[in-house]
Amino acid sequence: MPGRLVFLATTHRVAPGLLSWRAWRALGEGQVLAASLDHPQVPYLSEAEITVRPVSARSSSPAELAGLLVEHAGTAGSPVVWLADVDGDEDLMRALGELVTADPDAAPEVEVVHGSYDLPGARLLDLVTTMDQLRRQCPWDRDQTHRSLAPHLLEEAYEAVEAIETDDLAALREELGDVLLQVAFHARIAEESDDDETHFSVDDVAAGIVDKLVRRHPHVFGDVEVSGAEEVKTNWEEIKRAEKRRSSAVEGIPLGQPALALAHALQRRAARAGVPDDLIASFARDGIGGELFAAVARSREQGVDPEAALRHVAREFRDRLLAVEEAGRAEGHNPSDLGPEKWRDRWRST
Incomplete structure (x- = not known):
């Protein structure tokens, strides 16, 4: 009989040894082969008393290795399980496919079993790992501080906004990656701090925003009922106000933002605090600054973002x-x- 060949694929983004039941069952039923005993899964398979045999594949081409596995599957007397490399062994899979389609009757049954999967967001782990390596090995990355990176954070945010406003979604994907890099970079720098008040990691950053989103969406994660989006916004502001315990409606507004955006934020907060629109509009002073402040008030009344x-x-x-x-x-x-x-x-x- 042609035999059976199981191609066991895993991801390095899931801890070794955490495998699906189908993977453990296939490993227990067959003869397990790998390109090297340095494979990260090998120690955990050894703990489960599963023997892994190395196959000299370093100097073999994918086509030669595919032929070797097909031959072994036909003579082993039990399923052969190939422990795929962490990069996926795509070239080997392609070579196996060519052998199977060239002579289906002489080829073994080939089954792909996923021992572990990448969950959504798994590539963020690669970003964290890459940033850690850059911080240790690149002179420029190693020298950066929160202050030195601040202009880059602003620049990348502006470039993302431009991509949105020009409907360039391909550019938006790239620019969001650049913004995400800034988040990972600042978190990596903060991780090096010896001060408990300034020390945090990217996990702390993610945990903080998740906790905030859960708290401020009680209609999703709790038993609060809302009539629509406006009530969601109202609840958000009320919860935020209770959390921040600010003494002023304008407390917490960053004064370093662009002037039009600053004026818009101040006026919006004032309106939410109950200041009548006519008082806000009448605050305009003589000169260009006053005219711009009045223009911002008109834009807010019309529901337009002045910036x-x-x-x-x-x-x-x-x-x-x-x-x-x-x-x-x-x-x-x-x-x-x-x-x-x-x-x-x-x-x-x-």
Whole structure:
């Protein structure tokens, strides 16, 4: 008989020895082979009194190893279990597939058994591991501090916002990765602190946000009933107020944020605290600052984010300017040499 070959796949993101029942059953029924006894699962299989035999695969091509396994499965008299490498042994699987499809009658039954699986978010473990290695081995990463990284955190956040506003989802995926790197980087730095008040890990960061989300969603994780999204927002603010125990409605608003966003946040908090809209709008002072503050008040009354609205207009201005410059170059002109009238003509016609 052609025999039976079990391809046992595991992930390095799950602790060795934590295997599915199907995996343990296959291991107990067959002869277990691996490329090396250095495989992370071997010590735990040894504890279960399961013998793993090494196969000299380091110098073999995937096709040669596939042929060896097929031959062994046909003569072993019991199922052969191949303990796949932690990288998945994709080339070996491809070579096995080619052998099976080339001569199905002479090939053993091949079954893939997943001993462990990557759960959603498992690749975050790779990020933590990579960041740890960079912090230890890269001179630049090793020298960084919370303060030195602060500009990068802002820059990556702005780039993510730009990707959203331009509907560039491919760029958004990349930029969110850059933002996530900043989270992992700051957590890794904090992990080195000897001060209990400033020491925390990425697990502490994740635990903190999970706990907050559970607390502030009692309609999901508790027995509170809500009528809709507005009541969810109201409950969130009430729970937040009880948690923070702030003495002022504007306490906790970061003053270092962009001025339009700052004015919008202050006005929004004031309105939530009961300050009438007419008092907020009438606070506008003389000068450009007062006019901008009044414009923010009008945008809030209209339900418009002033920061996003101004970015939209600024982006349109940039696009118009680029178009005029490109048109000028196409006509053989240097944009910096255009006089006021030519700028006006091209601005209107572009």
